[in-house]
Amino acid sequence: MIRLLHTADWHLGASLQGWPREAEHRAALAQLIALAKTRDVDAVIVAGDVFDSLNPSAEAQRLLYDTLRDLRAACPRATIVLLAGNHDPAGRLEAPRALFELAGVHSVGVMARREGALDLDAHLLAIRDASGEISAHLFAVPYPRAADLPIAGEDVAGSAVVWGARALYREAVEAARARIGNAPLVLTGHLHVAGGLESEGAERRILIGGEHAAPPDIFPEDVAYVALGHLHRPQKVGRESIRYSGALIPMSRTEIGYSHGATIVEIGARGFVSADHVPFERSVTHLRIPAQGALDMAEIEKALAALAIDPQTPDAARPFAHLAVQIDGPAPGLKSEIDSLCERFPIRLVSLAVERPQRAEAPQAALTRLAERKPLDLFREAFEATHGVAPAEEHLRCFHRLAEEE
The missing domain is CATH 3.30.160 (Double Stranded RNA Binding Domain)
Known part of the structure; x- marks a missing residue:
């Protein structure tokens, strides 16, 4: 049996209307580290959007490094994996790879290939149990860029982007199976999976630079668990073993009611066993x-x-x-x-x-040409439609003054 801590969407460096949130992040990350230690996890997966912007501040980067240091101290033997999300500077996450490796941290920003094939040495990681035995493997897939996806032929029906994402995961699983056989396999992903509930104003449907959502069946059935990032609400999608862990803290007004935290996943020799979402206490109301x-x-x-x-x-x-x-x-x-x-x-x-109070809609007037309408009448109608009352004399004087200047 192995135990994973699945987390995502930290958005380090984020602010709310100019108010910094470092204190909230530090409090949430301290709880995450304590959870990892208490549950004696075998791996920690950060499924993308580590940072909130492509150019994270020095303070945000320092907070990441402090967290990785403390996480390694709390879990000396755990496999720790950082994945780039659509908010992250993929190159900046990979740049300190040599230093990360000294601390036993794996950072994957882009899909790596060698002679055209996926580079298993860069993406396929062993997960060892408490006895030191390899009990599962992780294939780390970051946010897929356009260059990462196979190109669909002209005969492909539906979205070529969704087809490409499906082909990428199929290739990843087939390559992994060729090396590890039927051992439990964990996948990661940072994308929008159809059926997931979004946060209004905080997320968008992404796959590659547009309004795309991939169906959950792009992940093969024989995969033990899929650790997703991007959507901020903790939830399963499609089946019990495909999950978003959600964000660490509320990122917008629509997320106030979410149960922010992290997910503890258990995987046995035959695959997925359970997933337990653990909510964190908020340091700021x-x-x-x-x-x-x-x-x-x-x-x-x-x-x-x-x-x-x-x-x-x-x-x-x-x-x-x-x-x-x-x-x-x-x-x-x-x-x-x-x-x-x-x-x-x-x-x-x-x-x-x-x-504003809803008002009964007036009967639709017959269509008229714009040239047949007086500008003042249009102004009166637009003002009343916007504000619910007719314009006052001061508004009309301003309109006439602007009309004369024109």
């Missing part, structure tokens, strides 16, 4: 205000006061607030007014959703 619906402007101050947050709370520990307000009519200066109000409370406002 994320609040949706209100929990449902939206507040009127007059209700915001009372709602913030009701939170009863200690005003002496350090900046780095103050809750992130996602505020929803309901506005009926034009609201010039709304953001400034809300910012000024929130500054009086120990919170960090990171998103503002403005909702």
Whole structure:
């Protein structure tokens, strides 16, 4: 029996509306290291998006190296694998490979080939159990770039990109089986698999530079486990042994309700046994205000006061607030007014959703040519459609002044 710790989507160096998140990351990574030690894992798989950007800051890189050092100290014998995701600078993850190897860390940024065939020495890694015996193997596949995929012929039906991804994984498994036989095999991937639930505003459907999602059957049935990255919600896709571990911390308003953490996977001689997602405690609270619906402007101050947050709370520990307000009519200066109000409370406002009452749609007018309409009438209609009320005299004066300048 071997035990894996599957994690992904660390997004080191990320911020929320300019607020740094290093303290959150350090707290979550400390829990990850403690989990790896407590469960005595045989391997740690980081399935992509280690960094949040292609040009990570020095602080983000330092945090990665600190984490790898502490992880190795906590798990002296574990196989540790870093994979590049679509956010990662693949070359920068591979550049320190010689130093990583001294620490027993394997970093895979791109697909490597030798004489046209996949380089098994770069991608196929042994996983040893507590006795030192090789009990499984890992084929490390990073985010697949266009150059990594086999080229589909003209007779291929459907998406050539999905066909290429399927062919890549088939080639990887066949090459691995030629070397390891029927031993348990673990695959990795950083891509969007059809059926996975996305986070609005935080993720997009990716395979290669576009809106592609691969079906879960691109992963052969005889694979013991598939450790995925990219989607931030922990979930299985297709079958129990194909899973996203999810992100370490919430990356957007839509992720407040997720159970962020890491996944512990057990694999026996005959393949997949179990997967247990372990949630982490958040070091910083994320609040949706209100929990449902939206507040009127007059209700915001009372709602913030009701939170009863200690005003002496350090900046780095103050809750992130996602505020929803309901506005009926034009609201010039709304953001400034809300910012000024929130500054009086120990919170960090990171998103503002403005909702307007739904109005019954007017009967659709007969189509007319634009040349037959007066500019002032168009302005009145557009203003009322946007703000829910007719333009005031000051708005009309501004319109006339701009029209004269034109």
